[in-house]
Amino acid sequence: MTSGPVKPTHSTTLANWSYRKAGTEKWTASKHGRPATQxxxxxxxxxxxxxxxxxxNEKLVQWVADEEWEYQAEFTVSSEQLESGKKTDFVYEGLDTVATVYLNDKQILHSENMFHIGRVDITKDVKVGTNNVRIFFANxxxxxxxxEKIHGKMRLFNGETSRVQLRKSQYHYGWDWGPLLMTSGPYRPVKIETYNYLVSDVFVNAxxxxxxxxxxVSIEGEIEGSKGEPGYLPLQFKVDIKSPSGEQVVNKTFDISVxxxxxxxxxxxxENPQLWYPANYGEQHLYHITVDVVSGSETIQSIEKDVGFRKVELIQRPLVDQEGTTFxxxxxxxxxxxxxxxxxxxxxxxxxxxxxxYKKWIKLMIDGHQNMVRIWGGGIYEEDIFYQECDRxxxxxxxxxxxxxGQYxxxxxxxxSVSKEAVDQLKRLRNYCSIVLYAxxxxDYQVAEAYPEIEYDPNDTTSDYLKTNFPARHIYEKMFPELVADYSPAVPYHPGSPWGGKTSSDPTIGDIHQWNVWHGNQEKYQDWYKLGGxxxxxFGMEALPxxxxxxxxxxxxxxxxxxxxxxDLHNKSDGFERRLALYVMENIKVEGMDIDNWIYATQLMQSECLAYAYRCWRRQWKGPGREYCAGALVWQVNDCWPVTSWAIVDFYYRPKLSYYAVKRESSPVWIGMYRNVNYLSEEDKKAAEEVPTFDYFKREHFEDIWGVNNTIHEKKVVLHVEVYEIESGKLVETLPPKPVTLxxxxxxxxxxxxxxxxxxxxVVYCRLVDADSNKVIARGGDWPQPLKxxxxxxxQVKVKVEDGQVRLSTNKPVKGVEITVKNKDLFLEDNGIDLFPGDDQTVIIRGLxxxxxxxxxxx
Structure with missing residues (x-):
């Protein structure tokens, strides 16, 4: 590097891309002018x-993936930028996927992993004036x-078998909720950077x-231009850290030694840091950190980050009264x-x-009382804004x-390629305090268990997995845990999802994917309590959008x-006609087979199904040593296109009724209810299990009621219980108000x-009333099953529309009241609610x- 003065860095992001079909002459300009495109x-x-x-139309665009495409963009470089001693890099954040990059018609890069991030030294190839970048995207x-022909066909679920060979978003090959759309292009920004010295990465290792x-806190800066030259540089770090309230807590200058x-x-x-907490457990404190790279009196680069400090652990220890371990x-x-x-x-x-x-999606999650999101492994490492909003x-x-x-x-x-991918993404993501687990x-372990020819023994922890036909186990159990420990040491690692125990479906150890409702045995959703872990x-259930x-x-x-x-084309799940009809017809009285009635029937069924799951499993969070179930993550939050799927919010941000059911059941303080069936004799019980179609055996029904408090403080409430006869609306029993400390x-x-x-x-109707404010903080009804x-x-349901809200009342118990605002997309604070006489409800609707x-x- 130069021994002269260190000059400020210069960065140009390429935009205004043009594209053409490979082998043709005409270039067409991208209309949107964004730095990333497909x-x-x-x-x-x-x-x-x-x-x-x-x-x-999905069928009409398949030809696009059959072609090869090229993109080009131009940038200008001044003589000052190319003065002696300066270095120029081509920097890419994501190329989808089989990409060959040319600078002024000279090849500078070939990449076959869309998750790679990197830089290429182009100092000798760039010229003063206009330069051309051209990227050829192969099929x-x-x-x-x-x-696949070279390395052999692998086993998998979803998509075609060759997908596991290429490091491309796997859902591009089609999934059971998504279309087959094989994209290509510079899907994340491309930059040209000129510098003497450049801090390419800052890790606030706390x-x-x-x-x-x-x-x-260790401020760790990766300095480009210094590799192979350990020792002091003519540079300093000026570190300024401001507290979440804006007060300066650190202002220090360090000589840079690499x-x-x-x-x-x-x-x-x-000292005494203000820590970051998940929603509902504390504040989301973020420190503002500025790192100025200075040479003498000149600032050559400035990096700013908002960083939260927290201590996160994945606790797996023995339980009281049950086998297995916590998770x-x-x-x-x-x-x-x-x-x-x-x-x-x-x-x-x-x-x-x-x-x-992204902000709209994350806001929908937080408004729905969701405190965890699992970024699924068949998509992408998400955009920075996603994690920033989760931090915030x-x-x-x-x-x-x-x-x-898949069997990778x-x-x-x-x-x-995978090792570089993991390092690139870990370095990009490691400053986000919201990330609490890498899996x-x-x-993939379920795939290994599903096919007997795959060599997988979960008890074998010492073999060289690369010598088996399940070589990816080396990636999951050796490569990834080592890289996470090196590059993101404050975040736990889990080999897969699901993973743990004797099999991946072991409910007593690790996490599980519970698909015996919808897939598998197609169990009744009222029995979720038997299917927990x-x-x-x-876990999930389909519904129309x-x-x-x-x-x-x-x-x-x-x-x-x-x-x-x-x-039908906009539902990619195998056998969806039978499965959706099965769950609707088993549970919901369908008024008609027109589109409106079918939408309502599927959405009500989905909401009931998911409510049962959250309710049953959340009950198992019973305190220290009895964390029998510690989480429920529904499949899925969202969609990638307009479709009938398991999503609780459709592609256009419109919540289904299930979104509100999940929101209610996930409230920080809530009421839980479950109706148990007791047969009067063991003989009757056994007979009923063997011949459920002709269940004439005598039985009794009993209601369990519990309170949920996922705050860090005790909560004093009063429980009110009423029992109504559904058809007549008659109030048949009122229990004395019961003071309770949750x-x-x-x-x-x-x-x-x-x-x-x-x-x-x-129907049993319960309300929790705050003992101090005397306000209802939770309410719910438990209805006889099935609802059909x-x-x-x-x-007689009465509706009164006011600015910003709707008031509802009823003369009899009523199930699943859905509110629709005509010709407007407004967010409702609640929907699909149950109404009871004498307990009028107000639903807030922003902008109404x-x-x-x-x-x-x-x-």
């Missing part, structure tokens, strides 16, 4: 393809099939003391019950998403590595019925074995006017 987006913007999300499908009274890897490390301590997250010494969901990419073409889109709002992130539902290879070039893969990281969404993607009126070809951060059993007469269809047998004659047209429907 070929389908550009073709759509320029009217060269129809919108693949509408009607059956990814052909390339993955070539690799360790919180066990007593939480001190945080040791090790053999070009990394400078400087330590400091912060819960502890943040700043507080055990956390995790209620949340699994996240897939929110678009098939992720370059279409803006920061505001207090949502914990479970981050899968990008491996999903382990040849040397693949391992080398090696999604369901220490941590349920996947909102009617407004259907109207957006089905443009032909004659196709707007549940069994149309278009509706224990902090656990469930509290309140009433067990309350007799309920089911034959006359009684219930009748609701002569109900008293003149808006509001309709309701109910069960």
């Amino acid at each position: 070929i389908h987006v550009d073709l759509l913007d320029n009217g060269e393809i129809p919108d693949p999300f509408l009607d059956e 990814a499908l052909i390339r993955s099939r070539q690799l 360790k919180v003391s066990d007593d939480l009274k001190e945080v040791t 090790d053999k890897d070009g990394v400078s490390k400087n330590s400091l301590k912060i 819960f997250f502890q943040v700043n010494n507080i055990p956390i019950y995790c209620a949340g969901g699994c996240w897939i990419p929110a678009h098939s073409f992720t370059t279409c998403l803006t920061n505001d889109d 709002l207090g949502i914990m992130v479970w981050q899968d590595f990008m491996f999903a539902c 290879p382990g040849y040397p070039e693949f391992l080398e 090696g893969n999604n369901e 220490r941590f349920v990281s996947e 909102d009617r407004k969404t259907v109207d957006q993607f089905v443009t032909k009126e004659h196709e707007k019925y549940p069994q149309s070809r278009t509706m 224990k902090a951060n656990q469930t509290t059993e309140i009433i067990q074995n309350l007799p309920v007469e089911s034959k006359t269809h009684h 047998y219930l009748s609701f004659p002569d109900r 006017l008293s003149t808006d047209e509001v309709t309701i429907r109910h069960y």
Whole structure:
């Protein structure tokens, strides 16, 4: 490097891309002018393809993936930038996927991993004036099939078998909720950087003391231009740290001394730190950290980060009264019950998403009382804004590595590529305090268990897995844990999801994916309590999206019925017709098979199903030593296109009724209820299990009622219980108000074995009233099952529309009241609610006017 003065760095982000089909002459400009783009987006913007999300257009755009594409952009360099001693790099944050990069027609890079981040020295190839970058994107499908011919066909779930050979987002090959759209392009920014010295990465490596009274911070800067030159540089770090309230807590200057890897490390301590907590457990304190790189009196570079300090642990220890071990997250010494969901990419073409889109999604999660999101391993390592918002709002992130539902290879070039991928992404993500777990893969161990020819023995922990036909086990159990320990030491690692115990479905150890509702045995959802585990990281139920969404993607009126070809194309789950019909017909009385009635029936069924799951499993958070279930993450939060799926919010941000059911059941303080069936003799019970169709055996029904308090303080409440006869609306029993102290951060059993007469269809209605404010803080009804047998004659639900809210009242118990605002997309604070006489409810609707047209429907 130069011995002269160190000059400021200069960075240019390439934008205004043009594209062409490889082998043709004409270049077409990208219309949007964004620094990141994908070929389908550009073709759509320029009217060269129809919108693949509408009607059956997905079929009409498959030719795009059959072609090879090129992108080009120009940049200008001044003579000052290229003066002697300066270095110029081509910097890429993500190329999708089989990419060869040319600078002024000279090849400078070939990459076959869309998750790589890197820089290439182009100092000798760049010129003063205008320079041209051209990127050739080869056919990814052909390339993955070539690799498959070389390395052999692998087993998997979803997509085609060749997908596991190429480090590309696996959902691009099609999934059971997503279309087959093989993208290509510079999907993340490309930059040209000129510098003497450049800090390419700053890691705020923080360790919180066990007593939480001190945080040791190591400011670790990776210096480009210094590798191989350990020792002092003509540079300094000026570190300024401001507290969450804006007060300066650190202002220090360090001489930069680098090790053999070009990394400078400087330590400091912060006493009595303000820590970051998950939502509802404390504040989301973030320190603002500025690192100025200075040479003499000149600042050559400035890096700013908002960083939270927290201590996170994954606790797996023996339980009281049950076999196995716990699986819960502890943040700043507080055990956390995790209620949340699994996240897939929110678009098939992720370059279409803006920061505001991400903010809207994360806000929907936090408004839905979700405190954890699991980023699924078949998509992408998400955009920075995703993690920034999770930091800001207090949502914990479970981050899968990008491996999903497959038997992945382990040849040397693949391992080398995956290792770089992991290092690149760990370095990018390690400053986000919301990340509380890295998991090696999604369901790859289940694939190994599903196919007997795959050599997998979970008890074998010492063999060389690369010599087996399950070589990826080396990645998950040796490579990844070592890299996480090296690059993100404050975050726990878990080999896979699900993983633990004798098999991946062992409910007593590790996490499980519970798919015996919908998939598998297709169990009744009222029996979720039998299907729990220490941590349920996947489970779900399908439902159609909102009617407004259907109207957006089905443009032909004659196709707007549940069994149309278009509706079928927009449901990718195998056997969905039978499974969806099974769960609806078993549980819900369907008023008609038109699209509106079918949407309501599927959404009500989904909401009931998911409510049972959250309710049953959350009950098992019983306090220290009895953390029998520590989390439930629904599959899935979102969609990547308009579709019928397991999502609780559809592609256009419209919550399904299940979103509100999950929100209620995940409230910090809530009421739980479950109706038990007791047969009068063991003989009757056994006979009923053997011949359930002719269940005439005598039985009694008893209600269990418990309170949930996932705050760190005890809560004094009063429980009110009423029992109604459903058809007549008659109040048949009122229990005396019961004062209760809800224990902090656990469930509290309140009433067990309350007799309920089911034959006359009684519903139990409970309210929790805050003992201090006398306000209702939780309410819910437990109805006889299945709901399809219930009748609701002569109900009168009254609706009053006011600015910002809707008031509801009823003369009889009513189930599943759905509110719809015509011609407007407004967020409702609640929906799909149960109403009871004498307990009027007000639903807040942001932006609602008293003149808006509001309709309701109910069960």
